[in-house]
Amino acid sequence: MLTTERKALIMDRIRRDGRLVAKAFAEELSLSEDTVRRDLREMASEGLLSRVHGGALPIQPDLPDFTARRAVASDEKRRLGAKAASMIQPGQIVFLDGGTTNAEIARALPKTIAFTIVTHSPTIATELEHHPTAEVVLIGGRLYKHSMVAVGAVAAAAISAIRPDIFFLGATAIHPRHGFSTGDFEEAAIKRQIAAQSSATWVLATKEKLDAASPVTIMPLEAATGVIASTQVEAEQRQMLESAGLEQLLV
Template sequence: MLTVERKALITDRLRRYGRLVAKAFAEEMSLSEDTIRRDLREMAADGLLERVHGGALPIKPALPDFSERRSLASDEKKRLGAAAAALVQCGQMIFLDGGTTNAEIARALPRTFGFTVVTHSPTIAAELEHHPTAEVMLIGGRLYKHSMVAVGAVAAAAIATIRPDIFFLGATGVHARHGFSTGDFEEAAIKRQIAAQSANTYVALTVEKLDRASPVSIMSLEAATGAIVGADVYEEALDMLESAGLEIIRA
């Protein structure tokens, strides 16, 4: 097998499974472990993967801060936001997670009937300052500045008292094996708790999050009710979501 072929297989394995164990991969490919380790060293030197003890992980791109993320994929996020907001019904309590896609949901929420929005994100609450019919409940706690959401014991205690009809979950990755994921342990714990308290959980997914795994798991794909995706979602990602039993809403 040529070097370029081996490296292509390594790249594909990391994309699909989020990790590679050198010994197991070498045995599967009927190659020497030294050959695979040499390939991993060369690929790490070229910035194509992250070497760890016993194997490799995908390179984690640097996460832009919240203000930078506002400008990314804005048209796609607006379409996702409008499709998500159409799920809200009169009198419901919805929980809006933080994030720029969920900010578009907040901007698109119906204005002809009343409902309650609960959020642990001050930026989401600010989006609803002039909304004519939404009652807004802001949950406090320690501010995780990267995502502009409250985390920790104070936030968890308040969340434990509510039962939202819909939770609009924000995630930075969605993967068949690793489920919905994000970059911080405390943030993931709060998201997991909100989902457990809610009757339904929907996730609006921009295309770059599909088939990706962030460092911390939130929950399995099967634990969500549905996914809201754009028209440009590729077939493999759609199959992944449908295989998990998710309701698919096209934006």
């Protein structure tokens, strides 16, 4: 097999699965593992993929910090946030994850009913400073500055006592095989804990998150209740969500 053919197959596999395991790929194609690893090194040097122990992942673009991301409030995020906010019922306990999309939920929360918002994001709590009917519970812990959320043992201990009615989970990517994912191990662990304790877990999915994978899996798609997404998502992406048994609210 020619080098160009091998590399094309490698890229196809990474796009399909969100990763490539060198040993398994070599066995599948009856190649030496050294050959595959050499191809991966060359492709990484060309900026085509990201080398990791045992294989490769898609290139993850450098993520801007939270302040920069917050300045970009697209119409899509506003629509998703408004739909999520409309789901909240009087008296419910709602856990709002961090992130710029979930900030749009905070801005759209109803002001005519009483409910409790729990969050481990100081920026989300700040959005609710002047909200007339929302009781706000802020979870503390070590601040993960990229996403502006509390993580670690202190946050986990506080979260363990809460049973939210709805959790609006923030994820950086949604993939049929790798589920909901993000970029940090501790952040993923906290998200997973909150979801396990919540009666329902919903994810707001902007178009660029669908069919993508980040380095750390939060949980499989089947573990969530549903996804709120744009009507502009492709039919194949809708099928991916449907196959996982997820409810879909399109706005």
